[in-house]
Amino acid sequence: MRATFTPEQREIADAVTSLAAGESSSARDALSDPWRAPGCDGPLLRDFGLLGVPESAGGIGSSLIDLLVAVEALGRRLVPSRFPAHAAAVQLLCGDDARTDPLPGEVLDGRRVLTPAVDVPGTPGWADRVSPDPLVRTLVPYAAQADGVAVLGPAGVWIADPAGSTARQSFDPSVPLADLTLSPPERVVPAGAGARRATLVVAAELCGVAQGAIDLAAEQARTRQQFGRVIGSFQGVAFPLAEAVTARKAAWDLTLYAAWAVDNGRPDAEIQVHAAKAAAGRAAVFAAERCIQVHGGMGITMEADPHLFLRRAFVLDARSGRGSWHRRRTGELRIQARRTVPA
Amino acid sequence: MDFDDSGSDLAFRQEVGSWLDEALRDVPDQEELSQSDREHWSRVWQDRLCAGNWAGLSWPVAHGGRGMDALAQAIFNEEAAVRGAPYPLNGVGMMLAGPTIIAHGTDEQQARHLPGILRGTEYWCQGFSEPGSGSDLASLRTAATRVDGGWRINGAKIWTSNAHNASRCLLLARTDPDAPKHRGITYFLAPMDGFTVRPLEMINGDTEFNEMFLDDVFVPDADVLGGVGNGWTVALTTLAFERGSMALNLWVWARQAVDRVVDLAVARGLADDSAFVDTVGALQCDAEAVRIGSMRMLGESRAGGVPGPETSALKSLWAGVVQNANRLAVQLDEAGGVLLDGDGAAARMRRYLRARAHTIEGGTEEVQKSILAERVLSLPRSR
Numbered sequence: 080m081r082a083t084f085t086p087e088q089r090e091i092a093d094a095v096t097s098l099a100a101g102e103s104s105s106a107r108d109a110l111s112d113p114w115r116a117p118g119c120d121g122p123l124l125r126d127f128g129l130l131g132v133p134e135s136a137g138g139i140g141s142s143l144i145d146l147l148v149a150v151e152a153l154g155r156r157l158v159p160s161r162f163p164a165h166a167a168a169v170q171l172l173c174g175d176d177a178r179t180d181p182l183p184g185e186v187l188d189g190r191r192v193l194t195p196a197v198d199v200p201g202t203p204g205w206a207d208r209v210s211p212d213p214l215v216r217t218l219v220p221y222a223a224q225a226d227g228v229a230v231l232g233p234a235g236v237w238i239a240d241p242a243g244s245t246a247r248q249s250f251d252p253s254v255p256l257a258d259l260t261l262s263p264p265e266r267v268v269p270a271g272a273g274a275r276r277a278t279l280v281v282a283a284e285l286c287g288v289a290q291g292a293i294d295l296a297a298e299q300a301r302t303r304q305q306f307g308r309v310i311g312s313f314q315g316v317a318f319p320l321a322e323a324v325t326a327r328k329a330a331w332d333l334t335l336y337a338a339w340a341v342d343n344g345r346p347d348a349e350i351q352v353h354a355a356k357a358a359a360g361r362a363a364v365f366a367a368e369r370c371i372q373v374h375g376g377m378g379i380t381m382e383a384d385p386h387l388f389l390r391r392a393f394v395l396d397a398r399s400g401r402g403s404w405h406r407r408r409t410g411e412l413r414i415q416a417r418r419t420v421p422a
Numbered sequence: 423m424d425f426d427d428s429g430s431d432l433a434f435r436q437e438v439g440s441w442l443d444e445a446l447r448d449v450p451d452q453e454e455l456s457q458s459d460r461e462h463w464s465r466v467w468q469d470r471l472c473a474g475n476w477a478g479l480s481w482p483v484a485h486g487g488r489g490m491d492a493l494a495q496a497i498f499n500e501e502a503a504v505r506g507a508p509y510p511l512n513g514v515g516m517m518l519a520g521p522t523i524i525a526h527g528t529d530e531q532q533a534r535h536l537p538g539i540l541r542g543t544e545y546w547c548q549g550f551s552e553p554g555s556g557s558d559l560a561s562l563r564t565a566a567t568r569v570d571g572g573w574r575i576n577g578a579k580i581w582t583s584n585a586h587n588a589s590r591c592l593l594l595a596r597t598d599p600d601a602p603k604h605r606g607i608t609y610f611l612a613p614m615d616g617f618t619v620r621p622l623e624m625i626n627g628d629t630e631f632n633e634m635f636l637d638d639v640f641v642p643d644a645d646v647l648g649g650v651g652n653g654w655t656v657a658l659t660t661l662a663f664e665r666g667s668m669a670l671n672l673w674v675w676a677r678q679a680v681d682r683v684v685d686l687a688v689a690r691g692l693a694d695d696s697a698f699v700d701t702v703g704a705l706q707c708d709a710e711a712v713r714i715g716s717m718r719m720l721g722e723s724r725a726g727g728v729p730g731p732e733t734s735a736l737k738s739l740w741a742g743v744v745q746n747a748n749r750l751a752v753q754l755d756e757a758g759g760v761l762l763d764g765d766g767a768a769a770r771m772r773r774y775l776r777a778r779a780h781t782i783e784g785g786t787e788e789v790q791k792s793i794l795a796e797r798v799l800s801l802p803r804s805r
Contacts, residue, residue, distance in 0.1 A: 081493070082425055082714075082721030144423050297799040311801035314788070320801070321794035325735040329711030336714040339425050351710070358707040407696070410703030414693050417684045 088148050091130065095152040098122060106157035106253035106387045114159060114224065114255050123153075123162035124189025131166065131276070136173030137181025143276060143338040146170070147283035151331070154287020155294070157391050159253035161192055164220045167280040167399070168193035168229035172236050174273025176344070186227075193238065194225040195277050195399070196259055203404035205274045206231045214261040217247075218398050222257035231274055235267035251390035275341050275352040278399040282334045282352075285359035285395045289327040292366035292388040296320055296373040303375075316373060323366040330358040350412040353405040360402030363392035425717060427497075434494060438501045445470050452508050453769065457628050464511040465587075472542035477516050485524050485532060486540050493720045496670040503674035511587060515539040515546040517667040519592055522660045523611070526648035531611065535590070547588035549579040549612070549634060550657065557789050559594075560603045560654060564636065566595040566610070572642040573597070573610070578635050581783070585619045585632040592660060593641070594653055607653035611645045626775035665733055668784055670720075672740040673713035679747035679777075680705050686751055686770075701750060708743045712736055731797035734790040741780035741787065748774040 084092075104117040131146025132138025150163045172182060172193075185191040196216035199209045206216065210233040219228065223246065228239045243260040297320060300311030310316045337351035345351075367389035371378040378385050396402040427435060449467070452460055471477050480495040481487020510516065520539045523532055538544030555562040564577025575595050585591070591612045598606035616639040621629035648656035684702060687693040715736045719729050752759035752774045755767045762768045781787035795801040 081428060081431070081724070082423060082717040083725050084423055088423065142423075293799070297801065300799070300801055309802055311795070311799070312804050314792070314795075314804045317795035317799070317801050317804055318788075318791045320799055321791035324794050324798050325738050328715065328732055328735045329708060329739055332711050332714040332718060333707060335423060336425060336710070339423060343426075350706070354703075354707045354710055357703060358711065403700075406703035406707070407700055408703070409706050410699035410701070413680070413702050413706045414684050414688065414699065417681060418688055418693075 084144075084148070088145055091127075091145055092148045092152050095123075095127070095149045096155075099153055099156040099158045102156070102158055104159065106159050106251070106391065107384070109159060109252035110381065114221075114253060116224070117158060117160055119158065120160045120162065121189070123149075123160055124165060124192060127162065128166075128169070128187050128189045131280075132169060132182070132187065133173055133176075133178075135176065135178045135181075136169075137184070137187055138173075143170070143279065143342045144335055147279060147334060147338055150280055150283040151287040151290070154284035154391075155291035157253065157288065157291060157387055161194070161221045161224060163280060163284050164194045164254075165189070165192050165225070167277040168195040168225075170276035170280055171195050171197065171229045171231055171270070171273040172238070172268075174236070174276050175269040175271035178268065178271075191226045192221075192224070193227050193229050194219055194221050195231070196228050196239075196261075197231040197274060197277060197399050198397075200258065203401045204408070205278075205400050207233050207270060207274060209233065214263065216259045216261065217256075218394075219257050219259050220254050220394075220398070222246075222259060223255065228259060228261075229277075230261060230264070231270060231277075232264070232267070234264075236270045236273050237264040237267045239264065249394065251387075251394040253387075254391065254394050256394070272341050272348065274399075275337075275348060278352055278356050278405075279334060279338050279341065281395050281399045282330070282337070282355045282359040285356075285363040285392065286327060286331040286334055288388055288391050288395065289323070289330065289359070289363040289366040292363070292370040292385065292392070293320065293323050293327060295384060295388070296323070296366070296370040299370075299373050303373075310373070319369045320373065323362070323369050326358070326362040326365055330355065330362040333358050350409055350416075353408040353412065356400060357402050357406035357409055360392070360396030360405070364389070364396060364402075367392045425714075431493065431497060434490075435497050435501060438498050441474060441476075442501055442505050442507065445474065446505055446507055449508060451506060453506070453773075457630070460508065461511070461587075463508040467508040468510040468512050469542050471510050471516075472540060477510075477512075477542065478520065478536075478540050481520055481524060481536075481540075485520075485536050491724060492666060492670070493724050495667070496716070496720050499667075499671040500674055503671040503678075511584065512539065512542065512545045513667075514548050514584060514588070514592070515544065515590075518548060518660050518663050519546040519590070519611075521663045522592065522656065523647065525659050526609075526656050527611075530644070531647065535611065544590060545584065545588040546590050546592060547582050547585040547614075547632075548660070549582060549585075549591040549593040550660075551579065551581045553578055553580050553633075557786055559657070560607070562594055562596060562607065564593075564595045565599065566597045566608060566641070568597075569640070572640055572645075573608075575610075575612070575636050575639045575641055578633065580622070580631075580633050582619075582632045582634050583630055585614075585617070585634055586621065589614055591617065591634075594657055597650055597653075601651065604654045605651060607657070608650050609647045609653035609656040610641050611647050612639070612641045613645070616640070624775070625778070626772040628772070628776070664784065665737075666729065668737070670716070672736065673709065673716050676709040676712050676740050676743040676747075679744045679773075680709050683747045683751040683754070686754055690754060692754060698750075701746075705743055705747055705750075708739045712740045712743065715739070731793050734785070734793040737784065738787060738790045741777075744780055745774075745777045748777040 340348040478487030483489035
């Protein structure tokens, strides 16, 4: 049926939602203690590693949307698992349709955890736009907790062991971030749609973060009483949350469509990916800010959870090309397309 | 999840496209026409739709339609909108009156009205809103009192598109002033003899809407639709068809609004300004979200689901894109658009002013947000 989730996609969402709901560790833990792998980290890496991996890269023909459905479910609960980063790294490596050799089995079954490196310090876009390659990357998640790095550069993609790694102070401590220095790669494979695929994994997590923030805000609006009424009965409270619903729906629809466009090699895939990432970042930051606002005074305390959504939203909005860069690329491509329209 | 047309949908789209290309061959660009010329072409277009057997595309075969589903109707509307086809002059008849009569009418009512709508000989308008009842439709006060053989109706209606061309009106009136407000309403298929119709001049100079005054208008019992006192339920059916049909090709208008402002900026050499590029990026995100969201809505409805409150999100996004794109186009004009004798400036201002209606008509922006708050977020009613 056109434009509906398959039964398998619904099952994936249910399975990951159950795993996330049973998770005892949270994004909050990392505020006081160093990041530790949550209990679901291993099962996710082991059992869901083939989602979205094309057959040419050793997959079983799962669509990119299958993976995004799983990642979105994790984003809702801010699960501090390495799975989304690992999945983005895998996607970065398997964007070349002409690829003939599968990815290593130990990567696909999660024994070797990878992390993506696609952002260059001081530039807003993907690393493949920066030439010559300065061989440094920033905003690399879980660098110290991964077994290798999937790197994007102007010549293509490769798996690296970084020559140097500097831990940075992450705004979201449940997502440790590092700067990496790299040696020139010995062998690079064409990136193809790798950057697009990896970016959509980030967009899907952002859509989940937005939904989680909306759910938390709505719960507060339904229960918190002032002036003898629950505050959600005031339009001044309710309407911004309705706007967050609209922005999040737009972002998720764009993300799903972009994934389909990339998987099917559509000519509009590029602009759709940029639009999805831009919209997802905006939706998540907006929802998290509204969530803080709805919580009133408690919303600006460390004790309440809304700031956790804001932290994750910011970190993801900045990764894989900043949201503002994706929005500008969307505008540039839209205008460029009209310039070439026959009169 | 697959966003392509299936084989049969694609074949239908091609059939529709070929017919439209031929039928639109002599039709001028509607954007450049005066209102009276637009209305002329709307009438011509309505006749062509009827002659081509498209008027009852999604009506059941048993009622003279082609028995196709909402997705097929969407494909037709999309293809027509993409080509800039005129609005059919009897949209209310085809999309609202016909389907509502099919859902709630007696055999006799169906036999009396449906053939005329399909032939294009019976034009309809929608008498719901009143000067005192806009968003709070159920508070309507037009009163119907029992007389021998029918009802005598007194009151006023407003925002009635096409009343000056219609012979029949989907009319809501209060038949029981003592009942709770949703219970005392009756739905009439009223002949418009005795209606006084007066055009309303809008802020852009157009007169597409009317006021209607009913002074002792007689409507026979045979024109009660769905039973006395049951009008609210029947009205909800019409409103559901209205929402459904509106959502079908909104995305095309959103895309065209963005196309127009980009083309204007390119022609003026203003398209490289970074603030403009960023704004276009944001508009493009929302415009595409309307298109994709519409596809998902139609997919759900073909899979047997009922379109949910998310429709309100689509309407809200669409209104925002069209309003913002049209404002931006005006602002690209000399002196910010206030010099109306500039090339094309008056038309752009007309479109901008018309777009202000998008957050008012078909459920205000505030009503859409209330629907999302109550039905998606489970917040209490705020009104």
